[in-house]
Amino acid sequence: MSPKKITRPLDLYVRVSRVGGREGDSFISPELQEEKCRALAKARGLEVGQVFIDLDRSGGKMDRPEFKKMLARIESGVSGGVIVARIDRFARTLIGGLSAIEDIEKAGGVVLTADGEFDSSTATGELVLSIMLSLAQFELRRISEQWEDAKEKARARGIHIGAARAGYVRQEDGRLAEHSEYIEAVKQAFALRARGGSWKETADLLSAAGVPTSKSGGAARPWTRQATRNVIQNIAYREDEGGPIPVWQWKKAQPKKGEARVRGEGHVLGAGLVRCSVCGAAMHKSSNGARYQILRCDTSGGGHPTISYETARDYICSLAFAHVGPMRRSRPGDDESERKALRLAVEEAEAEFEQMREMLGVAPPADSRPSMGLTDAKAALAEFEAAADVPLGLGDFLTPVGVREEFEKMAVPEQRRVLRSIINRVVLSPGRRGDPGDRIEVEFTDGSRWPAEQGEVPVVTS
Template sequence: MTRKSSRKKPAVTMRCAVYTRKSTEEGLDQEFNSLDAQRESAEAYIASQQNEGWGCLPEFYDDGGFTGGNMDRPALHRLMADIEAGKIDCVVVYKVDRLSRSLLDFARIMEVFDRHKVAFVSVTQQFNTATSMGRLVLNVLLSFAQFEREIIGERIRDKIAAQRRKGKWTGGTPILGYDVDRSGPSPKLVVNAAEAARVREIFQMYLTMGSMLPVVEELERRGWLTKTWKTKSGRPKGGRPFDRGSLHALLKNPLYIGKLKHKKNLYVGEHEPIVSADVFQKVQTLLLRNRHSGSTNSRNRHGALLRRLLYCKACGHAMVHNFTGRGTKQYRYYTCTRAIKSGRRACPSGYLPAAEIEQVVVDRVRAIADDADLVSEVVRQARELAEAELNRLRAERSDLERELARHHAALRKLVADGPTDGNAVARVADLQEAVTRAESRLAEVGANITDREAEQFEDEDFATAFQEFDNTWNALSPREQAQALALLLNRVEFDAGDSSITMTFHPSAIKSLATDLNEEAA
């Protein structure tokens, strides 16, 4: 009587995918071809590791008739997608060059494997990243790949520097006043006459008004926007209202006087200047003077307490502060920017007397201190606002991480291809600039998320803040009153239909508000 073994097969803990490749289609119609031989060897190796919990997945990842010199292979794409989906623990090949003949591509694939903790085994070369020796060999290969990437990167940077020394535009975000002509071997800047006229007027505005904030407000009043352009995929970009940052970047840009900047050096560009060197230099001098003096001209000289806080409920646009009159007699009012841009028929808000709406807002805020129910309601709204903002920041962080991954993938591909023509070099420069912007914004968003996650506020914090606001309001100067409201309020909406207002508060400012008010009133 034969005895049956009671030993059970170990459970599969290492799901193994076999990848095979052959450069030509020759012989693939045979009953047992090269791909079959590669798979048989890989399956035999997996079977030898059965006691370690290895098991072969039934899916076939076979690329017959595809070169290993690039990653444009359907089975490889399926393999990578399944790895991203968490379906694979180990990839087994007959030889390393079956996966890739390119060291850079191999390094990119290994980065994906490492990110998803997927092991890699080459059957005939004793290469197994599940072991310490295999990881050592992998690190050596990746070091060479990184070295090759850096060498190619240096060549690209040298070419960008050489092109800029020759006055050639090497890419970047399109700017107001110029269009990009990509019809030739290298992209060129050509003057957009209508935009150029606006740029010249903006430079003159700054010299006349003396600081950036009045210029920003005037540009908003006129409805002038930043440069509108499209990405290669056709997605529209730009076309936003000016803020101090975008205005400062425009006023500092030497492209407008026909110069190209590389690091700290300026070179004469091939493109036509649209601002005179004399005007540009006067603007730089004024920018420097304002930076040292704190730009005193940009202070709230007309006592607009709701500047950058007041919005029109009917259309959602900001309401900006204006005034009219001569000498000491002035009439102050707020106007919806949509009505300014498109005429009064576009928005029902009309002209809103500034002193009246400001007094209503201040009285509402001061009254909250005496009503516990109102304080509790403000706390509830503030918490909802804080949670919504935190969710928005988290979503933005995810979007930025995906954007960075796309930019890095595109850069790696361009670097691996070794771009030589001007458009390719400009594309690399564009991507590097996009990566820098995205990384900077990601760091900023991450810091904001950390701060908001650490925030804790209670009813008592709000009650104290509103009480201090009420106690010290009359002791504050108009500028300090505007700062206190900006610190406390997130948004004030005016409904022209029933002349009502809705206020939302800054949850993150509550704890510091009482201290700030005490310091200002002292």
């Protein structure tokens, strides 16, 4: 092996780690990372190309758009490779970092670290890389095998692996037993879902009953929609699997086809925005023949309201946009309870990960439940915060008519996001024809209601 001659400029790659708002021990500011890389280039007499910065938000498997761009420049021969401050800037794990380096090598580039730990342009550096890569592969396999082995042994002793699921407690012998009070709330949660209750409603039910999540170590916690969904989708609650929930009810409680991962059904009034005033269930869009679509609840029997979907949509959207003006003056913060719940979920997933590591003496591998749970929790929080970062913005420069025009151009999920940022819920009462306004009550996110609770027309007394 001979040293590679570096003839093209090298790009700089900076990764900023901002998981849960905390900076770990290995945090180096992006400015400092860049400065260190430039210092190395200068010392080695190398030309610097572009700087690529990835914001590592999810903390798990990184989505690295800038890394991909940097790689593309190497592949197309524009750049000769990359300089990073340290190997761990490529990924959170050595194995991840090494595989990133392997990608760059395959694309024909060299990798230099500013701390001098690594330089793949030299013969020694190449050798070190190939050794490290095979060690990493070996390590990965070993961890996986140890993990499986440790789990198998624990199971053989009759021990439940992982935290007790909601509604259960772990006994001293490691087996699970139903918690007399919480299991009832879990049963109610399944029943509510089976009646068409939304994820948010079901989460609220579990929170109100004080049911600890599987990860909260027995403490009451606010439930996230995602945690709720994990319970409802857990097959262990089903009667034929030894659980308390009848199979038919478990099936009915499952996410509906087209119901998005965390929130929302496939239309703008979805996600439980509109409620039945009689039974409180979320109202769904269903087609009554292909031409005439209606909103209805899932409760059978007469007396529950229905309304033409188009009528309801037009009316509710009009109310929403008429309210945008007043809202600008008192726009509330984001859904703090959801944010808090998501943050707790991340902390708990971290705790579970650590607990499993201690219990079994092996770090859970990336594809194990604790690892994936942690990754999911972090991703959900990042997703929430990313969505919360986007300002409503529309009312700032558009008239209500203009807002409506912009709104109609948006994709449904975006429309739903906008609508939900204005309206908390709509309750529909039974009735026929006439002005839909007579049957619709709206609660806005700023706490006000329509129709206003106190009539604006003064009551005349004689």
